[in-house]
Amino acid sequence: MRLVYSIALCLLLAGCASECDIINVRDHVSPDGQRIATVYGYTCYDTTGYAKYVDLHRTGKKMRHPGNVTVVGPDDVVSVAWASLTELVVSYCYGVSRPGPATTNIDSVTITFKDTPELRGTQQ
Numbered sequence: 001m002r003l004v005y006s007i008a009l010c011l012l013l014a015g016c017a018s019e020c021d022i023i024n025v026r027d028h029v030s031p032d033g034q035r036i037a038t039v040y041g042y043t044c045y046d047t048t049g050y051a052k053y054v055d056l057h058r059t060g061k062k063m064r065h066p067g068n069v070t071v072v073g074p075d076d077v078v079s080v081a082w083a084s085l086t087e088l089v090v091s092y093c094y095g096v097s098r099p100g101p102a103t104t105n106i107d108s109v110t111i112t113f114k115d116t117p118e119l120r121g122t123q124q
Contacts, residue, residue, distance in 0.1 A: 019044075019045070020042060020043060020044040020045075021042075021043055021045075022040050022041070022042055022065060023040065023041045023042070023043055023050070024039075024040060024041040025038060025039075025040040025063075026038065026039045026040070028080050028081070029059070030082050030085060030088075030109075031082055031084070031085050032085050033059060034058065034059055034085075035056060035057065035058055035059060035107070035109060036056075036057055036058075036059055036063075037054060037055070037056050037080045037082070037088055038054070038055045038056075038057070038063045038067070039052060039053070039054050039078060039079065039080055040052070040053055040055070040063070040067070041053075042065065042066075048074055049073075049074025049075065050074055051071055051072065051073055051074060052071070052072050052076065052077075053065065053066055053067030053069075053070070053071045054067045054069035054070050054071075054078060054080060054090060055067035055068055055069060056068060056069050056106050056107065056109060056111070058107070068106060069090060069104075069106065069111060070090060070092070070101055070113070072092055072094065073094075073095065074095075075094075075095025075096070076092060076093065076094045076095050077092065077119040077120065077122055078092045079091045079092075079116075079119065083112075086108060086109050086110060087109065087110045087111075087112065088109055088110070088111045088112075089111075089112050089113075089114055090112070090113050090114070091113075091114045091115075091116040091119060092113060092114070092115065092116065092119070093115070093116055093117055093118075093119035093120045094115075100113045100114075100115050101113045
């Protein structure tokens with residue numbers, strides 16, 4: 001009987017395994033061309049939707065997963081825009097209201113976060 005349960009468990013776990021992919025990659029190059037802010041989705045093809053990540057990296061370097069700036073959930077929206085050579089503005093709209101991240105600095109770039117309700121309903 002243990003053998004039957006073991007085989008059933010293995011089949012169940014194998015059936016739940018799925019591949020995940022990075023999708024909807026959007027690069028935003030800084031005005032001086034030295035850095036790239038990448039917004040992308042990460043999906044495992046389930047019914048919950050997918051998280052969106054933001055990664056800041058130097059031009060010529062590979063994007064990292066998970067991103068080093070922020071992540072938002074399946075019901076949230078995020079977009080980025082360069083305000084200057086050294087300032088990145090991350091606009092977000094959460095599906096469920098909660099406080100946003102604090103201003104931070106990565107690789108000499110100041111990153112500010114802006115709650116932007118008008119993004120609601122967009123596919124960013």
